[in-house]
Amino acid sequence: AQSVSQHNHHVILSEAASLELGCNYSYGGTVNLFWYVQYPGQHLQLLLKYFSGDPLVKGIKGFEAEFIKSKFSFNLRKPSVQWSDTAEYFCAVNDRGNTPLVFGKGTRLSVIA
Amino acid sequence: DTAVSQTPKYLVTQMGNDKSIKCEQNLGHDTMYWYKQDSKKFLKIMFSYNNKELIINETVPNRFSPKSPDKAHLNLHINSLELGDSAVYFCASSQAPSNSEQFFGPGTRLTVL
Numbered sequence: 001a002q003s004v005s006q007h008n009h010h011v012i013l014s015e016a017a018s019l020e021l022g023c024n025y026s027y028g029g030t031v032n033l034f035w036y037v038q039y040p041g042q043h044l045q046l047l048l049k050y051f052s053g054d055p056l057v058k059g060i061k062g063f064e065a066e067f068i069k070s071k072f073s074f075n076l077r078k079p080s081v082q083w084s085d086t087a088e089y090f091c092a093v094n095d096r097g098n099t100p101l102v103f104g105k106g107t108r109l110s111v112i113a
Numbered sequence: 114d115t116a117v118s119q120t121p122k123y124l125v126t127q128m129g130n131d132k133s134i135k136c137e138q139n140l141g142h143d144t145m146y147w148y149k150q151d152s153k154k155f156l157k158i159m160f161s162y163n164n165k166e167l168i169i170n171e172t173v174p175n176r177f178s179p180k181s182p183d184k185a186h187l188n189l190h191i192n193s194l195e196l197g198d199s200a201v202y203f204c205a206s207s208q209a210p211s212n213s214e215q216f217f218g219p220g221t222r223l224t225v226l
Binding site: 032034036038042043044045046049051088090094096099100101102103105106108 | 157
C-alpha cells in the first residue's frame with residue numbers, strides 16, 4: 001500500500017527565510033502528487049499538484065514543488081516565507097485509478113517575525 | 114458561495130449516542146469523500162462515493178455508515194459513539210475518482226464525552 005513520509009514534524013523559520021519541506025512516497029508506479037495547506041482553524045486548500053509533464057510545478061502564493069521520480073520525492077519550496085505562511089502542510093499521493101488519496105502526517109510551519 | 118459545506122461545525126455528545134454529519138457540494142462533482150483527522154492532525158480516508166456508489170471503504174468500524182442520497186450530498190451517520198471517535202471529520206469532493214483535485218469542506222469537530 002502507498003505510504004507518504006514527511007520528515008519534518010515542525011519547522012520554525014524567520015520571515016524571509018527560504019523553505020523546503022520534504023515529502024517521499026513509497027509506490028513506484030504512476031502517481032498523482034499534491035501539497036495541501038491548512039491554516040489554523042481552517043480547511044485544507046490545494047497549494048499545487050502534479051499529474052504529468054514538467055516536474056517543476058508552480059502553485060499559489062509563491063510555492064513550488066519538484067517531482068523527482070528516481071527519489072520518489074515531491075519536496076515543497078518557497079524562496080522567502082511570510083508570517084502568513086504559518087500553517088500545517090500536507091503532502092498527498094494517489095496512484096492512478098480509483099485509489100484513495102494518502103496523506104503524510106503533515107509538517108507544521110511556524111514563521112516568526 | 115461555499116463549494117463544499119458541512120453541518121454542524123461543532124458537535125459535542127455523550128458516549129453511546131448516534132449522530133449525523135451532513136455534507137453538500139455545489140461544484141457538480143461526481144465523487145465525494147469522508148476523511149478523519151485525529152488529534153495529531155493525521156488525515157485518513159474513510160469512504161469515497163462516485164455517482165452515489167461506494168467505491169472506497171477503508172477499514173472503518175461498521176458503526177460508521179455513509180449515505181449518498183444524490184451526487185451532491187454525502188452524509189455520515191455514526192452509531193454508538195465512542196471516545197476514540199473524537200476528531201475532525203472533513204468532507205471533500207472531486208470531479209472524478211482519480212486524476213482530480215479534491216476540494217475540502219470546513220470540517221466538523223466531533224467531541225465525544
